[in-house]
Amino acid sequence: MNQSILAVHDLEAHYGISQVLFGVDLTIEKGQCVALLGRNGAGKSTTMKAISGIHPGTSGRVVFNGQSIFKDKAYRIARSGLAFVPEDRQTFPEHTVEENLLIAAKPDSSGTYKWSLEHIYRTFPLLVPLRHRQGGLLSGGEQQLLVIARALMGNPSLLLLDEPSEGLAPVIVQQIARCVAGLLKTGATILLAEQNMHFCLHIATHVAVIDKGRVVYTGTVEELRRNDDIKKRYLSV
Numbered sequence: 185m186n187q188s189i190l191a192v193h194d195l196e197a198h199y200g201i202s203q204v205l206f207g208v209d210l211t212i213e214k215g216q217c218v219a220l221l222g223r224n225g226a227g228k229s230t231t232m233k234a235i236s237g238i239h240p241g242t243s244g245r246v247v248f249n250g251q252s253i254f255k256d257k258a259y260r261i262a263r264s265g266l267a268f269v270p271e272d273r274q275t276f277p278e279h280t281v282e283e284n285l286l287i288a289a290k291p292d293s294s295g296t297y298k299w300s301l302e303h304i305y306r307t308f309p310l311l312v313p314l315r316h317r318q319g320g321l322l323s324g325g326e327q328q329l330l331v332i333a334r335a336l337m338g339n340p341s342l343l344l345l346d347e348p349s350e351g352l353a354p355v356i357v358q359q360i361a362r363c364v365a366g367l368l369k370t371g372a373t374i375l376l377a378e379q380n381m382h383f384c385l386h387i388a389t390h391v392a393v394i395d396k397g398r399v400v401y402t403g404t405v406e407e408l409r410r411n412d413d414i415k416k417r418y419l420s421v
């Protein structure tokens with residue numbers, strides 16, 4: 185049986201007095217790529233921020249690798265092996281690509297460095313010619329690749345990617361899709377928040393559709409492909 189890496193139950197979150205998550209339920213098993221799909225403002229980023237402790241939820245349960253992390257500080261959650269890559273793609277702009285990567289190097293919970301610099305460059309060949317360029321001088325797509333690679337240098341057991349395709353040219357989106365698909369082949373487990381359903385359907389194994397702060401549908405990618413009603417109702421397709 186698969187081992188559940190992340191289990192989120194009845195998660196609620198607010199900004200001030202405004203409630204935006206109304207009981208999110210979500211499970212990710214080892215090796216899965218779950219696409220969290222939903223329209224603008226549906227609650228994808230807030231779900232990721234609540235899971236990773238950046239914007240803690242107000243109630244609910246979040247269990248990561250068998251441990252409750254709900255209300256834990258963001259740095260503790262990150263250290264326990266959950267890496268969150270926010271949508272703003274912030275690199276350390278004054279530092280080179282290689283320095284950005286080395287700053288983040290950390291072993292996994294067993295003390296192992298699965299992701300070395302060499303392994304990163306093999307997986308992200310586009311970063312090789314850029315290794316001495318400052319982070320702030322990269323294009324949007326290059327920055328996106330760098331922040332994903334930087335997260336991997338921390339050898340996480342779960343990677344949360346928030347809208348990696350947003351605002352990028354189709355050719356770059358394809359490169360990022362190839363890169364994420366490659367990560368899955370290496371055994372990575374990924375929660376991928378996206379508005380771009382087509383980007384996800386080629387990569388993800390499972391989907392969770394979120395609408396108005398609630399997960400309204402879960403299934404495999406194949407099941408979603410066949411479900412025109414859900415696509416029309418929640419994904420504007």
Ligand SMILES: Nc1ncnc2c1ncn2[C@@H]1O[C@H](COP(=O)(O)OP(=O)(O)OP(=O)(O)O)[C@@H](O)[C@H]1O
Pocket residue numbers: 199202204222223224225226227228229230231379
């Ligand atoms: N810092 C904030 N303060 C107040 N309200 C916020 C804040 N961030 C998000 N919201 C609101 O919370 C709701 C959920 O936003 P969230 O960013 O989680 O949605 P999303 O599905 O990620 O959308 P997008 O694709 O536009 O990022 C929206 O109504 C949004 O306006």
